[in-house]
Amino acid sequence: MQLRTDVSEIAGWTVMSVFGELDVASSPDLRERLIDLVAEGRTRLVIDLDGVDFLDSTGLGTIVGALKRVRTHGGDLRLVCSQSRIARLFEITGLDKAVPLQSTLDAAVAGG
Amino acid sequence: MQLRTDVSEIAGWTVMSVFGELDVASSPDLRERLIDLVAEGRTRLVIDLDGVDFLDSTGLGTIVGALKRVRTHGGDLRLVCSQSRIARLFEITGLDKAVPLQSTLDAAVAGG
Amino acid sequence: MAVVELAIPARSAYLSLIRLVVDAAVAALAPGLGGARLDDLKIAVSEACANAIEAHQGTYVEEPVVVRCIVEEERVTVEVVDRGAGFDPDRLERLPPATDPRRLRHESGLGIPLMRTLADEVAFRRTLDGTTVALTVYRARS
Amino acid sequence: MAVVELAIPARSAYLSLIRLVVDAAVAALAPGLGGARLDDLKIAVSEACANAIEAHQGTYVEEPVVVRCIVEEERVTVEVVDRGAGFDPDRLERLPPATDPRRLRHESGLGIPLMRTLADEVAFRRTLDGTTVALTVYRARS
Ligand SMILES: Nc1ncnc2c1ncn2[C@@H]1O[C@H](COP(=O)(O)OP(=O)(O)O)[C@@H](O)[C@H]1O
Ligand SMILES: Nc1ncnc2c1ncn2[C@@H]1O[C@H](COP(=O)(O)OP(=O)(O)O)[C@@H](O)[C@H]1O
Numbered sequence: 001m002q003l004r005t006d007v008s009e010i011a012g013w014t015v016m017s018v019f020g021e022l023d024v025a026s027s028p029d030l031r032e033r034l035i036d037l038v039a040e041g042r043t044r045l046v047i048d049l050d051g052v053d054f055l056d057s058t059g060l061g062t063i064v065g066a067l068k069r070v071r072t073h074g075g076d077l078r079l080v081c082s083q084s085r086i087a088r089l090f091e092i093t094g095l096d097k098a099v100p101l102q103s104t105l106d107a108a109v110a111g112g
Numbered sequence: 113m114q115l116r117t118d119v120s121e122i123a124g125w126t127v128m129s130v131f132g133e134l135d136v137a138s139s140p141d142l143r144e145r146l147i148d149l150v151a152e153g154r155t156r157l158v159i160d161l162d163g164v165d166f167l168d169s170t171g172l173g174t175i176v177g178a179l180k181r182v183r184t185h186g187g188d189l190r191l192v193c194s195q196s197r198i199a200r201l202f203e204i205t206g207l208d209k210a211v212p213l214q215s216t217l218d219a220a221v222a223g224g
Numbered sequence: 225m226a227v228v229e230l231a232i233p234a235r236s237a238y239l240s241l242i243r244l245v246v247d248a249a250v251a252a253l254a255p256g257l258g259g260a261r262l263d264d265l266k267i268a269v270s271e272a273c274a275n276a277i278e279a280h281q282g283t284y285v286e287e288p289v290v291v292r293c294i295v296e297e298e299r300v301t302v303e304v305v306d307r308g309a310g311f312d313p314d315r316l317e318r319l320p321p322a323t324d325p326r327r328l329r330h331e332s333g334l335g336i337p338l339m340r341t342l343a344d345e346v347a348f349r350r351t352l353d354g355t356t357v358a359l360t361v362y363r364a365r366s
Numbered sequence: 367m368a369v370v371e372l373a374i375p376a377r378s379a380y381l382s383l384i385r386l387v388v389d390a391a392v393a394a395l396a397p398g399l400g401g402a403r404l405d406d407l408k409i410a411v412s413e414a415c416a417n418a419i420e421a422h423q424g425t426y427v428e429e430p431v432v433v434r435c436i437v438e439e440e441r442v443t444v445e446v447v448d449r450g451a452g453f454d455p456d457r458l459e460r461l462p463p464a465t466d467p468r469r470l471r472h473e474s475g476l477g478i479p480l481m482r483t484l485a486d487e488v489a490f491r492r493t494l495d496g497t498t499v500a501l502t503v504y505r506a507r508s
Contacts, residue, residue, distance in 0.1 A: 054409075096464075238394065
């Protein structure tokens with residue numbers, strides 16, 4: 001569906017910016033793209049969710065999957081999420097304890 | 113419904129600017145406001161349709177009614193309509209022959 | 225073929241919502257249908273729904289009006305289904321031409337003429353318990 | 367009480383349209399319901415619809431899923447009606463807490479927990495031919 005992703009490299013991190021609605025229709029597509037990044041050895045990932053208009057449980061699940069995959073390869077995952085509407089979903093599912101949310105990209109790529 | 117009107121006086125014309133959707137739900141309201149203007153003796157009217165997002169047949173009918181009323185009182189009606197989506201409805205119903213459309217307010221209030 | 229159906233209270237305040245749904249449904253189902261054609265269809269549907277809602281006033285005011293968007297390969301059809309008393313579309317009064325001064329006596333009666341011009345096909349079907357108006361726009365035709 | 371009903375193909379590509387209609391219907395019918403509560407309801411409805419659509423895959427893929435918005439004085443209820451095989455909501459696997467490393471084994475199963483948190487009331491009703499999920503948000507409560 002209407003999902004667009006941009007990939008860039010910043011300060012040793014691979015940043016995937018996601019734009020559009022991240023729901024059960026579009027999450028499989030994002031999942032594939034994240035699997036591809038990890039397969040290319042890009043295991044220090046930042047997912048920037050500030051362009052996401054809607055997030056559902058499969059979107060959250062896709063992020064859990066990415067976290068598992070980068071960790072398996074000794075990497076790490078960080079999230080950029082300054083929209084409270086979206087951050088709220090991580091909070092109520094407790095997932096903000098597994099992947100901390102940063103409110104800016106700068107903060108996400110800072111500190112190693 | 114979501115219909116807003118502003119009234120101003122320009123060069124001897126009473127200009128009613130209409131904003132929102134002009135359909136069967138909102139037209140009766142516009143009709144009342146136009147009747148009130150004519151009752152106050154304001155019979156040289158310009159209706160500015162550039163803020164109209166949607167127009168249906170009752171909106172067209174309301175304008176026909178206003179035209180009839182100002183003419184009965186020796187006045188005149190002019191329309192501002194630069195949106196081709198809206199202008200088209202006057203053209204296909206032939207009503208542009210009864211009330212000419214002007215593409216700017218300046219043009220509408222020009223020439224007496 | 226994809227079908228999206230909306231059932232909505234018979235009140236004119238809902239016309240705005242109907243237009244929004246038709247717009248979103250057709251844009252999602254038939255992305256090929258251009259903006260101007262979709263605008264035309266939306267006006268025609270709005271006119272048909274206004275009449276359907278009007279036909280429900282009185283006895284059927286609590287009954288919903290149904291709007292069905294049917295998207296096929298080559299065309300989009302929107303059916304508007306009511307349970308009103310019905311009418312004969314061939315026996316409507318004809319409006320005088322716009323240049324005739326008598327034209328100004330008529331503030332209504334433009335809905336069906338608009339539908340006929342804006343849609344590629346308009347069919348009025350008398351059903352067992354009301355009227356179904358089917359408005360069709362072809363994707364390729366202009 | 368105002369009711370707006372949408373019947374839509376059982377494909378996840380339509381979720382976006384469902385959200386849009388719920389948004390527009392609730393905004394039109396219940397203007398009092400604040401933006402954040404409406405967002406919550408929209409997510410809960412989207413989750414329920416995703417499950418309903420999933421339940422139609424296979425045998426019932428050609429059958430529409432029905433979304434019914436019921437607006438009353440004090441609350442808004444959205445019912446999602448499917449004809450799938452049904453399930454027992456009390457027998458779902460519980461997810462480990464987010465701080466447990468085993469949590470990462472689960473990429474799914476968050477839909478119903480989200481619904482339960484986001485809506486004020488969630489009811490799962492087994493019907494004769496499927497499941498109806500009713501999600502309620504109260505207008506005054508936060
Ligand atoms: N669905 C309908 N059920 C019953 N009568 C209808 C229906 N649609 C149209 N009509 C009749 O046809 C007339 C003309 O309709 P229309 O051209 O839309 O103009 P208007 O609605 O402004 O009168 C209506 O006044 C009504 O009497
Ligand atoms: N309407 C439904 N019909 C049948 N089964 C359902 C329905 N809703 C939920 N389920 C079952 O409950 C499970 C958990 O649902 P949910 O919490 O939304 O997570 P997920 O959809 O990610 O598995 C689903 O996997 C499905 O087996």
